[in-house]
Amino acid sequence: MRSVDVVIVGAGPAGIGMAMALQQVHGLECEVLERGQLGESFRLWPTQTRFITPSFYSNPFGLADLNAVDPISSPALSAGTEHLSGLQYADYLKSVVETAQLSVSCDCEVHEVASTADHRFRLTTEQGDYDTKFLIWACGEYQFPDLKPFPGAQWCMHYASVADWRDMESGHFTVIGGYESGVDAAFNLLQHNHGVRLLVRRKTWDLPDVDDPSQVLSPYSRERLRVMEDAGALEVVYGVDVVEVSCDNQGGVRVHAGDGRYWDSQTPPILGTGFVKGGGARQIAEHWSWDEAGHIRLSENDESLRTPGLFLVGPQVRHDAMIYCFIYKFRQRFDGIAREIARRLELDCTAQILTSGTWGPFGNPECCEGCAC
Ligand SMILES: Cc1cc2nc3c(=O)[nH]c(=O)nc-3n(C[C@H](O)[C@H](O)[C@H](O)COP(=O)(O)OP(=O)(O)OC[C@H]3O[C@@H](n4cnc5c(N)ncnc54)[C@H](O)[C@@H]3O)c2cc1C
Structure with a gap:
């Protein structure tokens, strides 16, 4: 059994960004475990999907790239584009890991987490067992789509199961959901x-x-919507609360709204209706405290209120009205967790990188003073 101070589960932007922050804690041993490849969720995005938050290399003027996971790297710089594809972003994460020499084990799914009597964690993984003092859960949402938002959803196709829009059979489609996906x-x-x-x-x-x-x-999606509307190509129906989808056994489906309206289709309706509440954190549901709305209750340092030593990073983090669902939002939480773990292990951390001002209004004030950008 391998033993380390901290295990991070998930090598998306939350897990990799958190590992970068922990690198500033001197003498700390950290291992990232990933069930697929680095940036696996981004590798699974439909080929045509692009980042909606723009990337821009503003680092030399102290303003971190909106989609960077640390204060010095820049996806805009590594990909040479403003709205990255999933593959470009996964490659950016790979370059961060290689440059910083982070320890990441891919193809290493975590199957089980048990807390031990001496307040440690034992993880059962595809590559053997791990023992750790602190566990950081960074399993995201994308690989946990809500496949049952209403009865009959099995006749639909979820956005997250589309690999490439070019593969869709020709026809007229009904898309359910008026948000990003x-x-x-x-x-x-x-x-x-x-x-x-x-x-x-x-x-x-x-x-x-x-x-x-x-x-x-x-704004990125609004602009696209405007293009579609200006071309008169898109039919938008408002005020629709879909309550059921039924199938007529001849390949046709009917989408039913709560107010009695319905729409027939010969192609599977596309679900742009979101992901399971709690996402990948549901894998270890018993280790969290959940509120009535299905969100995880956390301490001010994003620690589980049920299991000491277990932290959550990524889009499921919420504090009152604050929802940390984008990279530029949830990366602001890495600092507090790294500091808390350093404090409990009585280790020093590099304050100038971890100061809360790092992601503040003017980004990383130390950038280009001996940094690697
Ligand atoms: C279509 C779309 C567009 C988006 N556009 C943007 C955008 O423009 N800007 C933005 O900031 N955000 C955007 N988001 C949201 C953003 O993608 C997520 O917030 C982000 O991916 C979350 O990062 P994460 O590291 O928490 O999760 P993920 O990137 O999903 O990483 C979680 C990792 O955990 C691994 N994992 C899961 N379970 C286990 C296990 N048991 N053992 C080991 N590994 C495991 C997974 O394989 C995965 O690699 C978008 C989301 C979607 C769906």
């Missing part, structure tokens, strides 16, 4: 000459009272 699905289907009807509950692109940029449609 629904609009992206509609855009890509139209690009490949399919007809599209988009069923939405509300206009997520017109919510004047909402401040959180992750609750309104991003």
